[in-house]
Amino acid sequence: MFVCPKPTTHLHKFQQGNRMYVADLSQCLVLEIDDIVWEILDLCPSFSSEEIIERLGRKYDREFVIAALDSLATMEQQGLLFSNLENRSRALETETPRKLKILVLQRSPYAADITLAAGGVSVAHHNLIKSLEAYASLDVVGDRDERFNGSVQGIRFPVNDKSALLKLMGRNYDGVLLDSHLNDRALSLLHCINAPFVVPIHAARGHNSDCINTGLLWYAAMRPYDAFLVPTNSVRDLYARFVSDKDIFHTIPWGVDHNKFHPLDKQEARNEVAKMLHAPQIASSPVVGFFSRFQPEKGAGIYIEIAKRLPNTCFLMTAPTLNFYEHQQLPPNLICAPQQPREQLARLINAFDVYCFPSMVGEETFGLALLEAMACGIPPVVPHLDGLPEVVGDAGIVVPAQAYEDEIGSFAGTVSPKAMADAVNTLLTDEKARLALGQKARERALTFTWDKTAQNVIALFRRLKGIQQLENGYKRHFAISFAPYLNNRRRQIENRAILNNITLQKERPLMWDRYAQSIAEGLSLTLLRRHTRHEVEAVLHHLYGQERAEVILEKVFGFEEAVNR
Amino acid sequence: MIQFPRNLHNLHQFKRNGQQFVADLDAGVVVPVTEVVCDVLNVCGTSETDAIIETLADKYGSRFKILEALAFLTKLSEMGILFSSDPSDIETPQRNERPKIYVTPGVFESRETTPFLLSIANHSLITVLAQHADVYLALPETVNNQEVEENLQVQGVQPIFFRDNRTFSPAKFIPKDCDGILALTPLTVGEQVFLKFNTIPVVLRLSNAALMRHAARNRSLERCAALRDFDAFACDASWTQDFFSDFVPDMRVFHHIPYGVDTSFFKPMDKMKCKHQLSQALGNEEILQKPLVGVVPGLNPHETLRFLRKLRSANPDLNYLVIHSSLMDDFTDDGCVNFFNIASQQDKEASPFIFNALDALVFPTILGASPLLLLEIVACGIPTVIWGHSVPKEMSGACRFVQVAPSLFDPVQLPVKSISQELKFLFENPDEQRRLGQKGLKAVSTYTWEAAIQRILNLFRDLRSRPVRQSNPAKHRLLFKKHYNLVSGGIESEALELSKVPSLGRPSPVDVERGIAMTLLEEHTPMEVRTVLQSICQEPERAEKILENLI
Known part of the structure; x- marks a missing residue:
């Protein structure tokens, strides 16, 4: 049964012809109603359900009134007319000024399961959103209508729901943040929501070039006030091969949670881990650590090879599964720990002497696990591939590697196991150097905080x-027109474009009436009406090749800017 | 941009706490809107987009606010909100018996570019048109406005003066229920305004005489490319369109509407008397001694001289009179070649007497020749030798004909030998002369101003009945993107058809060339798109195939 009284200030009733409607202004939707509901809505702010039945029962059949109240109750359950009154009143409160209003679009629910130590990307996104809360008011659009805490408002956003879309359009966001560029479903929102979009690229290559191509898809659609958020310059450098506009990439490194990841008493940590894993050698011999998916491209094979080369060292790896290595003869000094809860990670890392991460996959745009190890004061050894060297800086050993121009089997390059083993061995044998490097790693890691990342992201939104x-x-x-042209000198028919000195606003800014141009220039100016500069870039690249395209682009964009000043 | 008028019957507007809302009862949504959007919605059920912009721009002091509102409405319409119903079911207003025609004799360009002959012909056209239609004539504001206005109103023409052509906006002046725009002289910028911002049919008058210059030919091609499905060219010469048949995919845009001939003025007279008068006027006795051949050259000045020298040496037993309106009289070294300049009203009044002094006429059916002159001379009973690409429809069987291949480029091949043979034949056969003269008279008798105007009005009626192809915002938006080919390591481009509203559907890839054609077709005519495709496709067949597929 529908419980009254209830406020109706957000509703508007009207008649059109002989039909009756009610508009829910906060949900942006209209419903057709009958005369009983019409009268119930009149009464419902000030009377209880029983009183309403009593009053309307004189005019209508009681059963019908009760049925109408039931239908209102059903609508309320479905989120129509009276849903979320509490949320709504909150949403109508005046926002604190200067705080940016940012819409966060994500596929997974806000409270994603990040308790397990897998997937740096979801961890990174979760941490970023959490630290943004301090600087912006966030609306998180996911698959449910939930309320997380004081400043985060969850909005359910079913695909193809026009009224939900109108609601988003009406909220006047200062910016939109995506969870990752692979979320290409959100691409069409670019057309509807008039705010800067910041699109993070977490995996630069990989998945059969899907990542690059989704990146190029976003690139095509992005306007001058949208940006790609990349954690290291390596991503920008990779895309520089494909696109002309490099300014669209903004490098903002990720952070690390220093409350969770900090140095512990090493021996204590080792003892605990040894006990937990029933591997007493962890407590007594040097430990080289690795945590990642255990796959060739993540460097599992290299890691096994290093373990074979350094038989007196304990190699401790943790991964969700051993994958196909399960059926292989692994060296006896390799200890496989099952995936650890995130809470346990810091202790596990603190048991390491060296963190060895020989990943060669073209997805290591940053390497969050690497930074977590550094935060615990563990010196890292990594190959010179993708974003890893940028995170390590001079606070670890970066082993030269063979980087590929185009990936093969998702490998962005390869590194020699011997070189990696030598580097690990150097650190293991020289305790002084190892501890110094560990200290340096810790100091470097302290400069990466999520708070700083959030502040940089906010600054980026303000700039955009x-x-x-x-x-x-x-x-x-x-107004551009295209027409054949009789060239009497050459006695041939050519094609050309004419720029007419009249704009779509019917201004006539230039001196003469008409200006002849090449088809390429006319086409570019015409396309710019509805398409982005990046799209024109793609078209010209296809029609005229990279070199000529750049020349035409420079000319056309220059003209466009000059006439718009 | 969204095109109005649109059907609005399922919208409901209301105000709550100072905020305007509009409810779409079909889509079941409520949209908060600004005051400007409300104003647009109030008028967009009946007004054209362009008129909405112009009228509201006056209220708000700038077009930008209106355009912003229109962009917002366009976006909603793309999402299937507010204007989801079929745009074609707007009620067409009741048409008056007497059509309203907006005439532009030259809005942005000076009259210097219009040959004198055309000016007076257009004057006749406008005054006769005013007897059958409400004529609105756009004129640049001058000092003696009042005088001009009084003169025009006597003839039933309503002048529309405008001050600053830099901000000229026809939408402010064109009557709301205008039936058509008749553009008499090429006005490229003005035409762009009519053709891009209106759905009123436009008839462009294409004068063959004006096509002597290459610039004019190219401009005609541009005008032709800009024509929409419900616009047309009205050529004064039947042969003009043959020259454009290679470029114009749809020749139906060409309509042959000849000028009228005032047969009470141009009629057979006493030939000898006229010859004497001419001989006196020119101070040339030789005119009386040999047959006199009138020559309408339709060529550049130096080409005309070359042509006449050749003609004269091939046929020295004849006298020649070059009838023209722009040549200098610099052929005076030869007593057999004379010039008659039709450049002023006075000359025009003398024309019937001069034409009657001729024994034959040589006339070219090429670009640059004035069909009006042909009709006027033939109306004086003069036998004609026509050379060129084709026999004018009206003269078929009423002339001697020498065919040459059509050429869009100069110089034109001059068939001097054949022409002089035809002339020889004509002067050896007086019966043939008489027969052709009689047939010509009969042929031109049907070309009255009345007939010309009826044809123009019929053309407008036809154009109005054609459906207006609304440039409806498409459901899909094309995105041109680069594509990284992992196998080759190279970058390729493709177009993706994206849905404008969020959806789970996967976008489908389209060729870049096809994508360009799809995008351009929303705002450009098929002929323009064809021009672009021919330029960007490697093989011309591909261009045709893409276009054929899309239209």
Whole structure:
């Protein structure tokens, strides 16, 4: 039964012809109603359900009134008309000024299961959102309508729901943050929501070049006030091969949770881990650690090879599964720990003497686990591939590696096991150097905090908003026509474009009436009406090749800017 | 941009706490809207987009706010909100018996570019048109506005003066229920305005005489490329369209509407009397001694001289009179070649007497020749030798004909030998002369101003009945993107058809060339798209195939 009284200030009733409707202004939807519901809505702010039945029962059949109240109750359950009144009143409160209003779009629910130590990306996204809360008011759009805490509002956003989309459009966001660029479903929102989009690239290559191509898809659609968020310059350098506009990449490194990851008493940590894993050798011999998926591209094979080369050292790895290595003869000094809860990770890491991460997969844009190890004061050994060297800096050993121009079998390059083993061995044999490097790693890691990341992201949103404000207002687009041209000198028929000195706003900014141009230039200016610069770049690249495309782009964009100033 | 008028019957507007809302009862949604959007919604059920912009821009002091509102509405419409119903079911307003025609004799360009002959012909056209239609004539504001206005109103023409052509906006002046726009002289920028911002049918008058210059030919091609499904070219010469048949995929845009001939003015007269008058006027006795051949050259000045020298040496027993409106009289070294300049009203009044002094006429059916002159001379009963690409429809069987291959480029091949043979034949056969003269008279008798105007009005009626192809915002948006090919390591491009509203559907890839054609077709005519495709496709067949597939 529908419980009254209930406020109806967010509802508007009206008649059109002989039909009756009610509009829910906060949900942006309209429903057709009958005369009983119409009258119930009149009464429901001030009377209880029983009183309503009593009053309307005089005019209508009681059963019908009760049925109408039941239908209202059903609507309320479905989230219509009276849903979330509490949330709504909160949403209508005035926002604190200066705090940016940011919409976060993500596929997974906000409270993703990140208690397990897998997937640096979901951990990174979760931490970023959590640290952004301090600087912005966030709406998190996921698959449910949930409320997380004081400043995070969850919004259910079913695909194809027009009223939900209108609601998002009406909220006037200062920015939109995605969970990852692989979320290409959100691409069409770019068209509807008039705010800067920040799209993180977590995996630069991989998945049969899917990552690059989704990146290129976003690149095509992005406007001058949108940006890619990349954790290291390696991503920007990779994409520089494919795109002309490199300024769209903004490097903001990830952070690490220093409350969770910090040095512990090493011997104590070892003893605990040895006990937990029933591997007493951990407590007594040097330990080289590795945690990741245990697969060739993540360097599992290299790691096994290093273990074979250093038989007196304990190699401790933790992975969700051993994959196909399960059926192989592993060296006796390799200890396989099952995946640890995230809470246990710091203790496990603190048992390491050296962190060895020989990953060769083209997805290591950052290496969050690497930074976590460094935060615990463990010196790392990594190959010179992707984003790893940028995270390590001079606080670890970066082993030269063979980087590939184009990946093969998701390998971005390869590193020699011998070189890795030598580097690990150097650190194991020289305790002084190892401890010094560990200290350096710790100090370097302290400069990476999520709070800093969040502040940088906020600064990026503010900058993009500034660009958007400059961009806004109408662009002058000239009426361009295309026609054959009789070239009497050459006695041949050519094609050309004409720029007519009249804009779509019917201004006539230039001196003469018409200007002849090449088809390439006319086409570019025409496409710019509805397509982004990056799209024009793709078209010209296809039609005229990279070199000529760059020349035309420079000319056309220059003209566009000059006439819009 | 969204095109109005649109059907609005399922919308409901209301105000709550100072905020305007509009409810779409079909889509079941409520949209908070600004005051400007409300104003647009109030008028967009009946007004054209362009008129909405112009009228509201006056209220808000800038077009930008209106365009912003329109962009918002366009976005909603793409999402299937507010204007989900079929745009074609707008009620067409009741048409008056007497059509309203907006005439532009030259809005942005000076009259210097219009040959004198066309000016007076257009004057006749406008005054006769005013007897059958409400004529609105756009004129640049001058000092003696009032005088001009009074003169025009006597003839039933309503002048529309405008001050600053830099901000000229026809939408402010064109009557709301205008039936058509008749553009008499090429006005590229003005035409762009009509063709891009309106759905009123436009008839562009294409004068063959004006096509002597290459610039004019190219401009005609541009005008042709800009024509929409419900626009047309009205050529004054039947042969003009043959020259454009290679470029224009749809020749139906060409309509032959000849000028009228005032047969009470141009009629057979006493030939000898006229010859004497001419001989006196030119101070040339020789005119009386040999047959006089009128020559309408339709060529560049130096080409004309070359042509006449050759003609003269091939046929020295004849006298020649070059009838033209732009040549200098610099052929005076030869007593057998004379010039008659039709460049002023006075000359025009003398024309019937001069034409009657001729024994034959040599006329080219090439670009640059004035069909009006042909009709006027034939109306004086003069037998004609026509050379060129084709026999004018009206003269078929009423002339001698020498065929040459059509050429869009200069110089034109001059068939001097054949022409002089035809002339020889004509002067050896007086019966043939008489027969052709009579047949010509009969042929031109049907070309009255009345007939010309009826054809123009019929053309407008036809154009109005054609469906207006709304540039409806498509459901899909094309995204041109690069694609990394892992196998080759190279970058390729493709177009993706993206849905405009969020959906789970996978976008489908399209060729870049096809994508370009799809995008351009939303705002450009098929001929323009064809021009672009021919330029960007390696093989011309591919361009045709893409276009054929899309239209």
